[in-house]
Amino acid sequence: MAKENAVEKEKEMTQEGFDPKILGFFCHWCCYAAADSAGVSRYQYPPNVRVIRVMCTGRIDARFVVEAFRCGADGVFTGG
């Protein structure tokens, strides 16, 4: 079963190239504004981050992070 898993993973990674799913917690005043500004200025960056805007990074709890990974996120980015 381990071998099957390994083969599957290799397929996922090499065939189409792996596209990470990332959850981003951006704070409204700093990081979200930076992202907004980047958008207005037409800077290009990878679209893999799904953004959740929080008013402050202090709002973020360890549960959010762990739940994000449990739901299938490959990465969690916290921006303050």
Next chain:
Amino acid sequence: MTEASRQLLEDCGVDSDRLSLEWASAAEAPRFVELITGYVSKIRDKGPLGSSDGEVSRDTIKRRLAAAVKAAGARKPRTLLGNLAKKLSKSGDYSKEAIANGVKAKVLPAMRSERISHELRILLSEAPLDMKSLCTQTGASAEELEKIMAPLVKKGLISQKKGKIALVAGE
């Protein structure tokens, strides 16, 4: 919070580099772009959850994370984290080492035992198991498991008969 999350993730067998904490002010749009681009490419190199070096299988991770969510919400680790925060505020030492060591010494043991406790119940909800399988599945030593199971047995949530451990019906 981030350090506690990192250590909890490591305890579950997840590469804690997947969690990133960065600062970018509203005026630093180009820096933000750099941070995101660098981070996405780092995760792309690591591969999906469960394929990094040192990570356990995806199914194990999912099960452990389900237990970890409960652990992160448990009163004891959260209180200990609050106490640690007070202590750091008093000492004024917010260095990375002070935080990491503080979390490792004070908060991680409680988070770990809560995680194992919940993972136990998840595993037993599927079928009764013996000690050895529980040890391998949870990654805990037999002594750790005994300690964690004792209050559960006392509360009548799990039972131990002839070497097989099972959830008490009706839970």
